[in-house]
Amino acid sequence: MNWIGLYTMLRREIQRTFRVVIQTLVAPVISAALYIFIFGSVIGTRIDDFSGVPYISFVFPGVLMLSIINASFASASSSLYFMRFTRGIEEILIAPFSYVEMLVGFVGSAVTRALLVAFLILGVGMLFGAITLVHPLWFVFYIAAIAAIFAMLGIIIALWAESFEQLQVLNTFVITPLTYLGGIFYSITFLPPLAASLTRANPFFYFADGVRSSMIGYTEADSTIGLVVIIGLVVFLGGLVIHLFRSGWKIRT
Amino acid sequence: MSNFPALEIKNLVKKYGEKVAVDNISLTIPKGSFFGLLGPNGAGKSTTIHSITGITQPTSGQILVDGVDVVKEYKLARTKVGLSPQEFNVDIFATPEQLMDYMGGYYGIPHDIRKARIDELIKRFDLEEHRKVKFQKLSGGLKRRAMLGRALIHTPDLLILDEPTAGVDVMQRHDLWAYLKEMNEGGKTIILTSHYLEEIQYLCNDIAIINHGRIIAHGTKEEFMKEGKSIEQTYLEIIKSEKTI
Numbered sequence: 012m013n014w015i016g017l018y019t020m021l022r023r024e025i026q027r028t029f030r031v032v033i034q035t036l037v038a039p040v041i042s043a044a045l046y047i048f049i050f051g052s053v054i055g056t057r058i059d060d061f062s063g064v065p066y067i068s069f070v071f072p073g074v075l076m077l078s079i080i081n082a083s084f085a086s087a088s089s090s091l092y093f094m095r096f097t098r099g100i101e102e103i104l105i106a107p108f109s110y111v112e113m114l115v116g117f118v119g120s121a122v123t124r125a126l127l128v129a130f131l132i133l134g135v136g137m138l139f140g141a142i143t144l145v146h147p148l149w150f151v152f153y154i155a156a157i158a159a160i161f162a163m164l165g166i167i168i169a170l171w172a173e174s175f176e177q178l179q180v181l182n183t184f185v186i187t188p189l190t191y192l193g194g195i196f197y198s199i200t201f202l203p204p205l206a207a208s209l210t211r212a213n214p215f216f217y218f219a220d221g222v223r224s225s226m227i228g229y230t231e232a233d234s235t236i237g238l239v240v241i242i243g244l245v246v247f248l249g250g251l252v253i254h255l256f257r258s259g260w261k262i263r264t
Numbered sequence: 265m266s267n268f269p270a271l272e273i274k275n276l277v278k279k280y281g282e283k284v285a286v287d288n289i290s291l292t293i294p295k296g297s298f299f300g301l302l303g304p305n306g307a308g309k310s311t312t313i314h315s316i317t318g319i320t321q322p323t324s325g326q327i328l329v330d331g332v333d334v335v336k337e338y339k340l341a342r343t344k345v346g347l348s349p350q351e352f353n354v355d356i357f358a359t360p361e362q363l364m365d366y367m368g369g370y371y372g373i374p375h376d377i378r379k380a381r382i383d384e385l386i387k388r389f390d391l392e393e394h395r396k397v398k399f400q401k402l403s404g405g406l407k408r409r410a411m412l413g414r415a416l417i418h419t420p421d422l423l424i425l426d427e428p429t430a431g432v433d434v435m436q437r438h439d440l441w442a443y444l445k446e447m448n449e450g451g452k453t454i455i456l457t458s459h460y461l462e463e464i465q466y467l468c469n470d471i472a473i474i475n476h477g478r479i480i481a482h483g484t485k486e487e488f489m490k491e492g493k494s495i496e497q498t499y500l501e502i503i504k505s506e507k508t509i
Contacts (some may be wrong), residue, residue, distance in 0.1 A: 013339075019369025030357065098353035105317045105347055106370035107339040264280075264311075264320045 024120030073195025083125035087165030121162035149225035163248035268331030270453035276325035287477035300468035346420030360410035371418035404431030
């Protein structure tokens, strides 16, 4: 394993993150702080508890997940697309990285940025008293796995896109709608039966529920299905990205 | 040191759809050679170089660097090759020091060794004043020197220079030539492509001309300069005769 090479990829992404710190760290934290303030202090005080859980504690895991998804996807997609655009990707292609190492390097870098954002948002959440961690190890597993899934989706989009506009396609038409419809702001018990069934077919529902169950112990999904969905996506997307790197799709001529 | 040639290309073919960019090239470059690869624009030089370095996937054929297959044992093969490409394939917001640092890291060079090597290359290429200046702010010549530093960070056995002096002024070009000659005399194998044929004549001891994806001439510098001709005269004769075929 090329450990120094992998560490260098990670170091480079962190330096890139701090080069555009307003976009990468400040903006998501402000956005999350606004969500927490509005749903915690404004709306939340007028909404009954969910099974003994304050509304802000119910919503916070979803807000955190939303930020992790955005940070991880943006990191992987913009980093790789920019490298394709400037041909800087050739630095990676001519270096002694295996295809698995390339996957680990890109995903690890994106997950690191996402965890940095998550850490800052957890700090904001603490200020509003919205943080509990019932199952810390499961919490780490869920946020790392979700960040990895969206890092890999970011890689695929970065390989596919032919313009900066196309980089936003998945985010605009898939990630954002499915995230908001995945029950991050409401309980599926509020929904009519058909809508609740459709929500259960939405993988984002299991992402949000997994993070929420690890933080506050409240769950609405079958956790076994959730784990199968999450682990299945990690394995499938990991295999797909390795295949794309090996085939050289859009990166080798 | 192994007894393998620095580079062996066997029946290399690269196609882009129906277009044949490299058409069954075979070439052996011995260790210690200073090899000039000439040809018009679009002849297949860069495609051949990219096939050696892993930027391009060959359609068929085999490439061995110091006996190591660049496809089957690509990780090992890549540690043996350094590339200074024709186009600036860099993060334009990075500094020369960062470019060398990142590349050295990618090659797995430990921090202390990497730092010493960067200092050495920065000094050798006279980049001290510019080591922390963003690449986009550098002049053409400084950019070329930063690219060379990056290519040499891992002390490769085989150095490939694709138009390394394009945009470099005369003084800097001569300084660079002196450095390349010194490296070659120290045993490093160098492949050079250039449209400056006086550069090829001054530096190279073996020369090949590629056109339409095929090697159409290959020999020593002396063979290319027989009857008192310059490399440029011989080159033009060969290319013109090729066009009339």
